[in-house]
Amino acid sequence: MLHFRAGLIAALLLVAAAPAARAADTAPMPIFDAHLHYNWEPAPYYPLDKVLTLFRQQHIMGILATSRPNDGTRALYEAQPKGLWVVPFIRPYRVRADIQTWMDDPSIEELIETEYRRGYYVGIGEFHLSGQAAATKWVKRTVDFAVAKNLYLHAHADDEALEILFAHNPRARIVWAHTGFSTAPEKVAAYLERYPALWCELSYRYGITSGGKLTPEWKALFERYPERFLLGSDTWINERWDSYGSTMDDYRSWLAQLPRDAAEKIAFRNAERLFRR
Numbered sequence: 001m002l003h004f005r006a007g008l009i010a011a012l013l014l015v016a017a018a019p020a021a022r023a024a025d026t027a028p029m030p031i032f033d034a035h036l037h038y039n040w041e042p043a044p045y046y047p048l049d050k051v052l053t054l055f056r057q058q059h060i061m062g063i064l065a066t067s068r069p070n071d072g073t074r075a076l077y078e079a080q081p082k083g084l085w086v087v088p089f090i091r092p093y094r095v096r097a098d099i100q101t102w103m104d105d106p107s108i109e110e111l112i113e114t115e116y117r118r119g120y121y122v123g124i125g126e127f128h129l130s131g132q133a134a135a136t137k138w139v140k141r142t143v144d145f146a147v148a149k150n151l152y153l154h155a156h157a158d159d160e161a162l163e164i165l166f167a168h169n170p171r172a173r174i175v176w177a178h179t180g181f182s183t184a185p186e187k188v189a190a191y192l193e194r195y196p197a198l199w200c201e202l203s204y205r206y207g208i209t210s211g212g213k214l215t216p217e218w219k220a221l222f223e224r225y226p227e228r229f230l231l232g233s234d235t236w237i238n239e240r241w242d243s244y245g246s247t248m249d250d251y252r253s254w255l256a257q258l259p260r261d262a263a264e265k266i267a268f269r270n271a272e273r274l275f276r277r
Contacts, residue, residue, distance in 0.1 A: 029252055029263065030061040032085075032271035035126065035154075035177060035203045035232025038065060038072035041096070045238045048079055054241075055084055058248045061268055064154070064175075064232070064275075066091040066126055068098075070115055077120060087275045089123040089154055090115040092142070099128050103136045112142065116149060122275055125154025126177050134161035134168075143168040152274070154201075159183055166195055173197040175230065178204045185217040192225050199274065202251075203232035214257050226262035230270055 038044055038051065046054070055063070062085035067073040073088045080086040092108045093099060102108045112124060124146050129139065134157065146153050147169050155165060156177040166172055179188060179200040185207075191198055202208065208218045222229060231251050235241050255263040 028059045029255060030059050030268050031231055031248055031251060032062040032064075032268040033060055033233050034064040034175065034201050034230035034271060035234045036063040036065050037126075037235050038067045038076055039236070040067060040069065040072045040075075044072055046241055048075055051076075052079065052081060052084065054244060058245055060248075061085060062087060062271060062275075064089060064123075064230075064271070066154070068093040068096065074118075087122050087271070088120055089125050089152070090121050092124065092127050102127060103129060103133050103139045106138060109138060109141055109145075112145065116145075116151075121151065122277070123152035123154055123175070125152075125175070126156050127154070128156045129161040129165070130158050131160045132164070134164035139165070140168040143172050146173075147171045159187070162191070162198075166198075171197070175199050175201050177201050177232070178234075182206050185215075185221050189221055189225070192228050199228055199230055199270065201230045201232045203234035209254050212253060214254050219257065222258055222266065223262055226258075226265040227270055227273075229266045231267060 033055075044051070054060075061083070063076070064087045065073045065076045066089045067076075068091055070091055073091070077086045077088045090112050092102045092112055094111065098105070098108070115121060124142060127142075133139075143153065143165055145151075152173045152175055153165065154175045154177055155162065157165065157180075159180055162174070162176060162180070165174060174195070174197065176191075176198060179202055181204060183191075188200060192200070207215065209215065214222070233240060233244055233247050235244065240247070251267070255267055258266070
């Protein structure tokens with residue numbers, strides 16, 4: 001009789017747990033947004049409470065936050081509610097025009113050092129570099145500063161600029177914004193082999209899917225290097241905020257085509273491993 005009762009209780013517990021298990025299986029996969037801009041020129045497009053609501057609705061567990069100027073990043077970091085992890089990066093821009101000139105502007109070094117003294121930044125970027133523009137002494141100083149202070153770099157760079165950044169200091173740790181936009185998958189793989197401290201962020205990355213399906217080349221790349229990729233929204237203009245939900249839906253659509261372990265690493269576990277302090 002005791003065995004019967006124990007078996008009955010165990011069966012009832014399994015029945016009770018089944019709905020919760022099904023709910024967990026069907027819940028959207030959490031995503032860490034590794035390319036988030038909350039720009040303030042002169043005020044953000046979405047007020048702070050609306051942004052935080054959007055993150056909650058879209059099951060965003062964390063963000064790599066940057067802004068122009070850095071006021072927006074600070075606002076997000078200081079306001080982060082329970083359930084949202086904000087990873088702040090220093091952006092070397094005060095106004096949009098700095099995108100074209102920061103690499104030759106000594107005042108940007110002062111900006112970076114001043115922001116760093118706040119004590120909570122994890123990286124520098126996103127910054128833009130193309131070709132030999134990465135070869136200036138001010139860019140090298142930025143790379144060396146990041147290495148010395150154990151900071152990541154978030155680089156919107158073409159292939160040549162990416163290689164120059166690593167040449168400045170082989171100990172640099174770089175999140176490659178957009179993964180070069182259109183760099184061939186086989187070249188991306190070669191970079192991942194060559195640079196162990198390179199991680200590829202996938203906002204605006206072209207050619208990953210075709211007709212909603214992962215291409216064979218990218219599926220093989222994700223399965224071979226699942227620990228080296230991150231997702232991002234790149235909310236650099238208002239329209240990117242308006243389409244935020246569809247951006248995350250697109251990510252979840254192709255993540256579902258990968259083994260669960262690989263999908264979770266790309267969606268959020270890589271960010272946890274890299275940025276948790």
